Amino acid sequence: MSVTAVVGMQWGDEAKGKFVDYLGSSARIIARYNGGDNAGHTVINPLGTFKLRLMPSGIFNPGATCVIGPGVVINLATILDEIRLVQQAGVELETRLWLSPRCHVVMPYHPMVESIYETAKGQSRTGTTGRGMGPVYADKVSYNGIRLFDLADETVLAEKLRVQLAIKNPLFKAFGLPPLELQPVLQEKLAQYAQIAAYVRDPFGRIQEALTGDEDILLEGAQGSLLDNDWGTYPFSTASTTLAGGASAGLGIAPHTIQRVVGVAKAYTSRVGAGPMPSELFDEDGETLRREGQEYGTVTGRPRRCGWFDADLLRFTAQINGATELALTKLDVLDSLATIKIGAGYRMEGDETGSLRHYREGDALWLGDARPEYLEMPGWQQPTRGLRDFNALPAAARAYISRIEELVGVSISMVATGPDREDVIRR
Numbered sequence: 001m002s003v004t005a006v007v008g009m010q011w012g013d014e015a016k017g018k019f020v021d022y023l024g025s026s027a028r029i030i031a032r033y034n035g036g037d038n039a040g041h042t043v044i045n046p047l048g049t050f051k052l053r054l055m056p057s058g059i060f061n062p063g064a065t066c067v068i069g070p071g072v073v074i075n076l077a078t079i080l081d082e083i084r085l086v087q088q089a090g091v092e093l094e095t096r097l098w099l100s101p102r103c104h105v106v107m108p109y110h111p112m113v114e115s116i117y118e119t120a121k122g123q124s125r126t127g128t129t130g131r132g133m134g135p136v137y138a139d140k141v142s143y144n145g146i147r148l149f150d151l152a153d154e155t156v157l158a159e160k161l162r163v164q165l166a167i168k169n170p171l172f173k174a175f176g177l178p179p180l181e182l183q184p185v186l187q188e189k190l191a192q193y194a195q196i197a198a199y200v201r202d203p204f205g206r207i208q209e210a211l212t213g214d215e216d217i218l219l220e221g222a223q224g225s226l227l228d229n230d231w232g233t234y235p236f237s238t239a240s241t242t243l244a245g246g247a248s249a250g251l252g253i254a255p256h257t258i259q260r261v262v263g264v265a266k267a268y269t270s271r272v273g274a275g276p277m278p279s280e281l282f283d284e285d286g287e288t289l290r291r292e293g294q295e296y297g298t299v300t301g302r303p304r305r306c307g308w309f310d311a312d313l314l315r316f317t318a319q320i321n322g323a324t325e326l327a328l329t330k331l332d333v334l335d336s337l338a339t340i341k342i343g344a345g346y347r348m349e350g351d352e353t354g355s356l357r358h359y360r361e362g363d364a365l366w367l368g369d370a371r372p373e374y375l376e377m378p379g380w381q382q383p384t385r386g387l388r389d390f391n392a393l394p395a396a397a398r399a400y401i402s403r404i405e406e407l408v409g410v411s412i413s414m415v416a417t418g419p420d421r422e423d424v425i426r427r
């Protein structure tokens with residue numbers, strides 16, 4: 001038995017889906033433990049290109065049971081769409097998809113509450129994906145949530161909805177949004193639940209069986225470590241625990257069982273939404289990264305902010321996740337650049353100490369004033385796309401990889417050089 005967690009080391013969109021698909025080929029259980037349909041995972045395989053938000057990317061491995069753990073919040077319309085999409089591609093789900101009844105459900109009022117928050121904040125808004133994540137997790141921790149358990153019983157659901165609408169409708173009225181009526185919401189949720197009821201089954205026993213038997217488990221993190229609710233750039237973060245440690249509570253798996261943590265990082269940095277990003281580029285190089293990396297959000301289509309690789313951030317996220325190895329993605333996006341920079345720590349305006357400062361020292365406001373100290377390296381200006389052998393990489397690309405390893409303090413075991421499943425260098 002082995003348990004491997006695949007987690008994002010930056011602000012999400014690190015191409016984790018590719019590695020879940022790749023590493024999950026031997027896994028018997030592939031599980032998501034955090035987030036909801038704010039995530040966007042693109043999986044490219046012989047069946048086609050799939051943009052998944054909730055369904056574990058490992059669903060294309062026919063031998064694996066795919067689990068959505070209690071730490072995940074479920075938008076029923078999204079999971080239903082994805083069930084249809086994947087079934088149309090000929091994938092069998094009846095025995096393989098397990099949704100924990102403990103999962104909280106995104107209700108129509110959650111994105112509405114979120115839009116009120118975002119509008120009220122104006123310039124300082126988080127720039128969310130608009131999927132209601134903050135409000136659904138807020139309801140969860142304040143004992144106002146509705147779980148899949150509740151959807152199985154019309155009386156229970158109707159009563160919980162009645163209370164929530166009594167709280168939320170006055171807010172909608174005050175902010176000029178139409179109030180929600182109980183019956184249409186109730187009927188919609190009951191009808192959607194009826195279509196997924198067969199998949200709602202507690203995965204706990206199945207996971208315990210795998211842990212005691214000889215079965216591999218793959219844990220699929222959503223979003224990135226710098227969006228973690230506690231350790232990310234709060235309040236420019238997401239609502240869930242995005243770290244490897246989140247898998248323990250979010251799935252129901254003891255911490256010591258997670259032996260391998262694969263931290264996935266892009267060979268540069270990107271971010272979608274608001275919040276500090278010290279190595280962000282506003283010049284031609286930033287444009288090159290966006291264009292070559294096709295940096296547009298999977299869920300929202302928004303152009304992503306792009307910048308140099310920030311090793312200070314990676315050192316922190318590698319430590320907090322206990323990354324046992326790194327997977328570096330999209331190396332080929334850097335192919336045309338003459339000079340490549342790596343952020344190695346920060347300088348603060350007016351700081352006379354002369355020493356480099358680090359992410360862990362401050363909050364989002366502090367990070368907004370931090371200026372990276374860059375190391376410069378020559379680019380390789382040769383195509384690396386699709387290369388699968390480390391020694392076939394140009395010397396400058398190998399030097400870049402080694403430099404990142406030195407600065408972060410963790411080995412890079414895999415390098416992705418293109419979008420196809422097999423475009424991976426294993427070391």
Ligand code: IMP
Pocket residue numbers: 011012013038039040126127128129130131132133134222223224227236237238239272273274
């Ligand atoms: P929320 O998760 O929709 O509440 O958005 C909060 C922040 O997290 C925003 O900056 C989003 O752009 C960001 N975010 C959420 N999910 C993802 C993701 O899967 N990839 C990248 N950024 C994300």
